[in-house]
Amino acid sequence: MATPKVPEMTGSPGSSEEPELPPAAGLPDTPERSGAAGGSAAKRGARQRRVTITDVGTAAGVSAATVSRVLNGTARVDPELARRVHSAVAALGYRPNAAAQGLARGEAGAIGVLVPDLSNPYFPDVLKSVSAVARRHGRRVMVMESDEDAASEYELAEDLMRCCDGVLLCSPRMDRTALVDLALRGHPVVLVNRIVPGLSIPSVSADFYGGMTLVCGHLTQLGHRRVAYLSGPEASWANAERIRAFEAAAAFGIDVTVIPCGHTARHGYDAADAVRERGVSAVVAYNDLVAFGAMAALEESGLRIPDDLSVIGCDDISVDDLPSSRRLTTASMARDELGRQAAQRLESLMAADGDTEPRSLPMELRVRLTSAPPAVSPG
Template sequence: MPNKKNARTRHTSVSQRRQVTIIEVAEAAGVSIATVSRVMSGSPSVRSELVERVRRAADELGYRPNPAAQRLASGVGDTIGVVVPNLANPYFYDVIKAMNIAAATEGYQMLIADANEDPDEEFDLSTNLLRQVDGLVLVSPRMPAASLRRLAQENVHIVLVNRVAVGVGLPTVAVDNYSAMVEICGHLARLGHRRVVYLAGPELSWQNVERQRAVEQAEAFGLEVQTVPAGASIDTGHAAVDRALELKPTALVSFNDLVAFGALARLQELGVRVPDDVSLTGFDDIPFAAYVSPSLTTANSPQRVLGQRAWQVLHQMMSGAEVDDTPLVKAEVVIRGSTAAPTSSTPDRLPSRPAAGSAAPSVH
């Protein structure tokens, strides 16, 4: 039978040679550094199973908390992480800002990571952040459902924003994209439009799936709908217009406002008037939508409400409280100057190919 006294002596000598860090304990326990700090300071906000994991890892490693470090950690506050597809999109900025304001009132800081529209990078960033934060918010994640399930198995606090994934087991806060896009298409049909091109967003975007589904269902209004890939940015919207005009539409329905801004710029370069020759719509109602010329018909996707609700759900999870049901948030359609009734001369005014010296740029 091993000599327990000798074992303790050897363990103590190892600890004296190299001080075990809180980072090592967090990695061994599979939790954030802030969670280890709260457990060691006796905070009651940590779930019992996490307390057990942290204390077991600390005992096995011989970790002894530094009182000064504990005081510093408790003064700084806790941390949440946020991963977004593209920080250049003002839509995501407003969601994050609303979350940050709400989280700050509870003493939480925020770490933000930009995935650059890359699902693999998005998963890697999420995995890394989970080791540093108490909770994670994934805003419009592009990663496949299988990757979301892997994250859900980490037994940590994760909330999805604008991504409904069946069978993943993660709470979701999302906008009702489908109903608002159906309403936009109904508006175009009532104006007399029949040939519509949908400038589609990223293929892996749940919001794009919902918006495209709505546009295709709008054929019930008598619309003939065709789709052209257009991404999620101004550049990609600009680049998609020439292909869209070859289809002779009377209206372009854009995935989001940024795509619509790019499309508007290209239409103006080609001498195509909006809305006289072609009507144009966006989605999200970011601040610039009301100030372009003509102002953009779009759907107001309430970013601040999303951010506030995302924080509310995450905070409930981290506090061990029961998570409230979160119904889809309604998006209000806003009719502005970029849509009007089509004219009989519209098809004749649309160029069949780019005008000389005005070739569209490549998609970035």
């Protein structure tokens, strides 16, 4: 039996006078419609052959070009033809190619996210919310990691700009000059946990200064006066905000010694000796991972927490195989809200509907079992 010839299209691409194909006798058989008689062979065949845009056009009685225009929204199409296309899409379970749709609109259909360390549970929590927002807008998410290498961030950000409609830079370590250069590209970019005064890049950040101020107030109320801070990455803006809060803590009567450390549990473990040498009654860690490592080493040395030494973290990270994560006093923030607001702000920016004012999310102090009054009250 000869295959029916498809009529030549005579209308212009944007015309609503779209010639129709002969109405299809019915939608192609699927295992659901053919019932049990189709058997497992029919089901295997349905899984192996993906429904195409041509299948949708045949079922709707229109051309593949019309299907494309309906799904991409790139031209006006007769409402009745559009209705038939959408009905066929639903009946066949057709899934449009997101990349192809983006190209038709002149978009990549994706946003990029650059993070310094994917092994830190902080960032996957943020990424989950970013991904949820992206999905609602029909976008994919591309993630890159700099491995705490500030020198590589600029090149990685450029890579993301080339293949993504917008970019989120999470806790970027690159210097101001590099950020200024990226801003001049005119590409939608939002900073997460980084505020650069005078730079026209929107930002959404946790209030780390406010969070550490809460920590200092808590320690003061407990009676601590000599405190050590296990400092994070030198290029981290969030670390600088913490230190700024500790410098202001002199008003609370707290003397804070900054000890260079890092951002991992191993760094915290290795810094325990320096903590003991300082003779402090409390230690505040750059993040919870550092606190976990420091606690492990301090307790191995015979110190009791919090009886002999109070320990406070930051980020409120729960690690299932570390019981210490459930008893750590820490400065907490809603990471899911941080990711959601950052992604929404990027969507607004890509729609040319965003402002550049920095936004700050408050932190809370979670008082648990690792902070207590000092063993010996200060004289």
